[in-house]
Amino acid sequence: MEHAPGAFAGLTDRELEVLRLLAAGHTAKTIAARLGRSETAIHELLRAARRKTGIGSSRELARLLDAQKNWDKNIDLATHGISGNGLVQPASSGPNWSKGMGAMLVALSLAAAGLMLVAAPTALPNEIQAAAYTPAATQPPLVGSWLLDIARIPEEERPRRVTIAFQVSPDEKWTTHVEIVAPDGSSRHAESTAALDGIPVPITGNMDFIDTVALRQPSPNTLVMTLGKSGAPLSTRVYTVAKDRSSMTETIVWAGNTLPKLETTTFKRID
Numbered sequence: 437m438e439h440a441p442g443a444f445a446g447l448t449d450r451e452l453e454v455l456r457l458l459a460a461g462h463t464a465k466t467i468a469a470r471l472g473r474s475e476t477a478i479h480e481l482l483r484a485a486r487r488k489t490g491i492g493s494s495r496e497l498a499r500l501l502d503a504q505k506n507w508d509k510n511i512d513l514a515t516h517g518i519s520g521n522g523l524v525q526p527a528s529s530g531p532n533w534s535k536g537m538g539a540m541l542v543a544l545s546l547a548a549a550g551l552m553l554v555a556a557p558t559a560l561p562n563e564i565q566a567a568a569y570t571p572a573a574t575q576p577p578l579v580g581s582w583l584l585d586i587a588r589i590p591e592e593e594r595p596r597r598v599t600i601a602f603q604v605s606p607d608e609k610w611t612t613h614v615e616i617v618a619p620d621g622s623s624r625h626a627e628s629t630a631a632l633d634g635i636p637v638p639i640t641g642n643m644d645f646i647d648t649v650a651l652r653q654p655s656p657n658t659l660v661m662t663l664g665k666s667g668a669p670l671s672t673r674v675y676t677v678a679k680d681r682s683s684m685t686e687t688i689v690w691a692g693n694t695l696p697k698l699e700t701t702t703f704k705r706i707d
């Protein structure tokens with residue numbers, strides 16, 4: 437699905453409000469109760485929003501709107517004093533790392549920044565804040581090791597294996613190790629330690645097409661991550677863990693003035 441610039445501009449304030457509540461975890465039923473409307477009216481607002489934007493799924497539309505909001509308002513790599521000479525494209529990384537694989541590597545490498553700290557909940561409705569930040573008896577959803585479902589990657593760009601492992605320290609900072617094994621057996625890795633404060637932190641390793649990451653967390657099972665290179669923002673990634681904690685979905689929004697098609701990858705828990 438290709439979208440022109442300003443695809444959300446035609447949405448009414450009420451349609452935008454319903455989509456934001458949907459992105460925050462509400463259902464049509466709870467949105468109707470919150471706004472004092474019928475479920476039928478809420479579904480009609482969602483249908484109108486899908487028709488105006490050309491996006492066939494209300495959930496995907498809500499997720500894209502939420503990711504665009506975080507990109508525009510919450511995370512600005514350039515304002516934190518990182519300078520450079522512009523964006524370095526992944527295509528320069530060598531013959532065994534194609535442009536397509538480079539884009540996929542950018543999507544994966546900085547899951548290396550730490551996921552699931554309790555961030556300030558000022559952007560969420562009060563009742564969602566209470567539910568999202570209630571202390572849990574179990575470990576955060578993203579702790580552990582994850583394996584990429586490579587079947588969704590085009591065969592000519594498919595890596596041999598991709599793993600991500602998350603650990604949390606007593607001071608609530610997250611350290612992540614990412615390893616990507618190419619078809620020829622060569623390996624790349626990235627490590628980072630970060631808090632969920634939206635401030636870019638450096639990445640170590642040999643993935644030289646990215647060098648910083650900044651994190652936000654709108655809910656316990658969702659992480660918004662911005663990747664950068666030489667002070668320039670590259671993309672915003674939204675990671676969401678399933679209720680059973682056995683899978684994790686990544687949705688990608690690329691930096692720029694247009695709304696791109698949604699790109700997704702899926703990870704399976706392996707520990």
